[in-house]
Amino acid sequence: MAALQTTTLNAMKTNQAQLLADWAHGLETSGATRNIKELDLKQQTSEFLQLIIAGLENGNSQNVAAPGWDEIRQFLEKLSHSRALLGQDSQQTASFIFALKGPLFALLQNHYQDDPALLAEQLWEASELLDALGMHTIRTFQKSREAVIKRQQEELLELSTPVVKLWDGVLALPMIGTLDSQRTQVVMESLLQRIVDTGSEIAIIDITGVPTVDTLVAQHLLKTVTAIRLMGADCIISGVRPQIAQTIVHLGLDLQGVVTKANLADALKLALTRLGITVSKAD
Amino acid sequence: MTVRSIGSQPIQIEQDVVLARQMARKLAQECGMRLIDLTKLVTAVSELARNTMVYGGGGDMDWQILDEDARTGLRLVFRDEGPGIPDIKLAMTDGWTSGSGLGLGLTGAKRLVEEFELDTEPGKGTRITITRWT
Numbered sequence A: 001m002a003a004l005q006t007t008t009l010n011a012m013k014t015n016q017a018q019l020l021a022d023w024a025h026g027l028e029t030s031g032a033t034r035n036i037k038e039l040d041l042k043q044q045t046s047e048f049l050q051l052i053i054a055g056l057e058n059g060n061s062q063n064v065a066a067p068g069w070d071e072i073r074q075f076l077e078k079l080s081h082s083r084a085l086l087g088q089d090s091q092q093t094a095s096f097i098f099a100l101k102g103p104l105f106a107l108l109q110n111h112y113q114d115d116p117a118l119l120a121e122q123l124w125e126a127s128e129l130l131d132a133l134g135m136h137t138i139r140t141f142q143k144s145r146e147a148v149i150k151r152q153q154e155e156l157l158e159l160s161t162p163v164v165k166l167w168d169g170v171l172a173l174p175m176i177g178t179l180d181s182q183r184t185q186v187v188m189e190s191l192l193q194r195i196v197d198t199g200s201e202i203a204i205i206d207i208t209g210v211p212t213v214d215t216l217v218a219q220h221l222l223k224t225v226t227a228i229r230l231m232g233a234d235c236i237i238s239g240v241r242p243q244i245a246q247t248i249v250h251l252g253l254d255l256q257g258v259v260t261k262a263n264l265a266d267a268l269k270l271a272l273t274r275l276g277i278t279v280s281k282a283d
Numbered sequence B: 001m002t003v004r005s006i007g008s009q010p011i012q013i014e015q016d017v018v019l020a021r022q023m024a025r026k027l028a029q030e031c032g033m034r035l036i037d038l039t040k041l042v043t044a045v046s047e048l049a050r051n052t053m054v055y056g057g058g059g060d061m062d063w064q065i066l067d068e069d070a071r072t073g074l075r076l077v078f079r080d081e082g083p084g085i086p087d088i089k090l091a092m093t094d095g096w097t098s099g100s101g102l103g104l105g106l107t108g109a110k111r112l113v114e115e116f117e118l119d120t121e122p123g124k125g126t127r128i129t130i131t132r133w134t
Helices: A006-014 A016-030 A038-058 A067-085 A090-098 A101-111 A116-159 A182-198 A215-230 A242-251 A264-274 B014-030 B035-054 B105-112
Strands: A164-167 A170-176 A202-209 A234-238 A259-261 B002-011 B059-068 B071-080 B115-121 B125-133
Touching: A006 A016, A006 A038, A006 A101, A006 A116, A016 A038, A016 A090, A016 A101, A038 A067, A067 A090, A067 A116, A090 A116, A101 A116, A164 A264, A170 A182, A170 A264, A182 A202, A182 A215, A202 A215, A202 A264, A215 A234, A215 A242, A215 B035, A234 A264, A242 B035, A242 B105, A259 A264, B002 B014, B002 B035, B002 B071, B014 B035, B014 B059, B014 B071, B035 B059, B035 B071, B035 B105, B035 B125, B059 B125, B105 B115
Parallel strands: A170 A202, A202 A234, A234 A259
Antiparallel strands: A164 A170, B002 B059, B059 B071, B071 B125, B115 B125
C-alpha cells in the first residue's frame, strides 16, 4: 500500500491556515468545544497539525505505533487525559480528530482534481491515518476515565471508614452503604487498629446506614465481633431497625451472642453503664 | 392475573448484586410495598443474586410486576447455566453450604418471600422464582 505522497504533505503545509480555520469551525458545529477555552483549542489544533506533518516527514503513515509518531501519541494522551478531567465523553474527545477529516479531504480533492485514482488512494491513506490516531485517543481516554473511577473508589474506601471516639474507652463506627465488598475488610482493619491505638474497651458498630443486612453482611459482622472480643474488648451493634430485625429473624441468623441496640444513643448509654460512668443533669 | 411490566438484568460480578438489589428496591416501591415487605424482598434478592454469581457462575435476573384483583406482586426469576444443585434436600437445609457462607441464604430467602420455586438440574443450571405480593 502506498504511503501519503510528498505532494499531499506539501499541500498540507502550504494550506495550514485554511485547514486550521475549517477544522476549528467543524469542531464548533459538532459541539466538541464545550467547556474548552478558545485559546486552548487553537493551540491544540495547531500543535496537532504541526505534529502530524512532522510525523509524516519522519515516518510512514501506515503505522502510528512506530517511533516516528511518539510525539503525536504523547500529545494525544495528554489531550484525552485533559478531556476526561473536563468531563467530556469519548465521542466528544474523538471528534477532535475526526473533525479534521472534512477539511483535509476537501483539500485533497482540490489538489488531485486531475487524478481520481491518486485522489482515492491518498484519501484512503489519510483516512486510515486519522482513524488510527482517533482510536489511540479513545483508548487512552478510556484509560484516563478508568483511572478517575479507580481514584474515586479509593476515596470512597477512605471516606467510609471513620472510626470516631465517643468517650474515653468507647469507639463508634458508623457504617454506611454496601457492606459486602472489600470495604468491610478495610472497615474491620481500621476499627481493630483504633482499638489497639486508643486502648478502648467498647466498640459500637452502627448499621443505621446499611440498607440491607443479608447473610454475608451478618457473617462479616459476626467475624468482626469475634475479632474484637479476641482483643479483649466488647462490641455492641446499634441501628437495628424494626424491618432489619424482622428480616434477620426470617433469615434464621443467630445473633444471640451479640449485644444489639435499636439506636446509637442506647448503645452509648449501655457502654457508659458498663464503664461505671453515670451522666446526670447539672442542677 | 395481568403482567404490568417486565425486564431483565445481568448478574455477573459483585457490583451486579448491588445493582440487582437497587433494581428490586425500585420495583418494590413501584408496587407500593410496605417498608418491611420491601426490606424482606430486597434481602432475598441479595441472597439469590449472590448465589447466582458465586455458585451459578453468573446469570440473569428477570422481573415482572403482576396485577391480580386488588393486589400487586413482584415476581423475580434468577437463572444461571451453572453446575446446578445435585441434592436439593441438602441445599434446603439450614446451615449447610457448599461454599464458605453461613448456609442460610437459600432457606432464608424462601422464608422471606411468599412464593418460592426451585428448578434445577445438575449440569444444566438453576432457576429460582420468587414472588412477593403487596
